[in-house]
Amino acid sequence: MNWIIETEDLGKHYGDVKAVEHLSLRVGEGEVYAFLGLNGAGKTTTIRMLLGMIKPTTGYATVLGTQVRPGRREPWAEVGYMVEAPRSYPELTVVENLEVARRLHPGTPKAAVAAIIERLALGEYADRRAGNLSQGNGQRLGLAKALLHRPKLLLLDEPANGLDPAGIVEIRALLLELTREQGVTVFMSSHILAEVARLAQRIGIIHQGRLLQELDIEALERNRRRQLTVRTRDGAAALRVLLAAGQPAELGADGLLTLSDAASVERPEAVNRRLVEAGTPPTQLLVEEEALEPYFLRLVGMNGGSAHD
């Protein structure tokens, strides 16, 4: 596979503080890779190292086949990025800010400014000073600057920040279009698993500077805990039936039975049959998937879980 981003033992230490350590990852061409972590996990430090803004203490990073070194001109002609909250020159209008970005990428045609304004629905604000934009439109302008020169690789730090729900859906559609139709590779950071799960093919989970787990979206679905919940008119009687049949179950205070064993989750109809035959038929039978956020917190060892269970 053609790796667009490669890091090997990448690390950044500030004295005793290890902001990022032993980070080795690969992102393939045309892939959407989500870099997921809580605030302070090391996401932005990693993105800054990938962009040559911060020198790694250990290891190295390669972007589009070029080893990243501070102050070099390569490979940035083909990279668009947005680090932390996007900022623009407040006294310049949206058009002027984009014109500045265009000139910072020699060879970008003049028409690119009008095209990106239209694509990101900034036409209404084209002549408004950036300092007077709402947070959401400021975020759009940041994305417009990142996309202006039609990069092959996009490095986006929390791209959905500040956008309203409609804006989030719109940006997601735009990124999907870029990856599917133009083969753009996207490396994006986020702290919201549900958001990246709809976009990414692969997810890297970083916690306290270390890459805890890398998984594709199918593995994510497989790894999430599933459980069968059953409601009957007599919860205690149904519990006795299930325990007698050797099926581990728990009765909640709300009268809901929970079965977490694989047999029950895979074959809920067997549980149903048993309860019907015992005279305590279910009034509700539901296979539930663990929500993404508890799953993520379980992965990073918070919310009572452990990091590697």
Place this chain on the structure above:
Amino acid sequence: MTDFRAMLWVEARKAWRSGMPLWTALGALFLPLGLGFLIFVARNAELSHSLGLISAKADLVAYGVTDWEAYLGLFSMFLAAGGLLLFSLVISWTFGREFVDGTVKDLLAVPVARTTILLAKFGVVAAWAAGLTVVMLLVNLLLGVLIQLPGGTPVVVAAGSARVLGTAGLVLVAFLPLAFVAGVGRGYLLPIGVMMLTLLFANLLALAGWADYFPWAVPMLYAQDKLTVAPVSYILVAFTGLVGLLATQRWWKYADQNK
């Protein structure tokens, strides 16, 4: 060269649209207008009597200004002190604003060398400082005509104007390291503080008689009488400017950029 021209456009547009050149030009007008006012008061006995303290100041500063040569010489000294504040502000703002506005990150991973971007910034600073100097000089000359000073031969005016321009050039070069300080301080407060400290030291060292060897005191020596300025003083100013340019370039290229 194409990249440099593009960056020059970018930096000039950013500076112009900020309104700062206009504000600094208004600030710059205080120098010739203030000097003109003091000379006018000193030369007008009736007005001088009615103004009390201002009159005393005017006499102290402008009493010796009896002709164009003295007038332009005194303005050079005004510029050595006042221009220092103005040019420091221009340098600190041009380099520090990228950190204050959080826009520096947009200049770091682009296919234009950071050195080219910095050279464009220095180019804009030089043009800005030159513009301010020309505005001040023109207003100063106009006021000299209005005050009707004697001895305004073309040779005297040209030599006096050259002294003003030379002083401005020395001030600008001596304070180029503030661009580096703006980067280290990630804003414009640290360079302004450093400038004030430098001004204090320049005065103290001048009192001690070591001004020749303190590059930031040299512009004032030049403004007073350029014939007394030792060659080593010019070399020190040039060296300081060069160190400022190089330090800025090295810092932008190699320091971790977290902001």
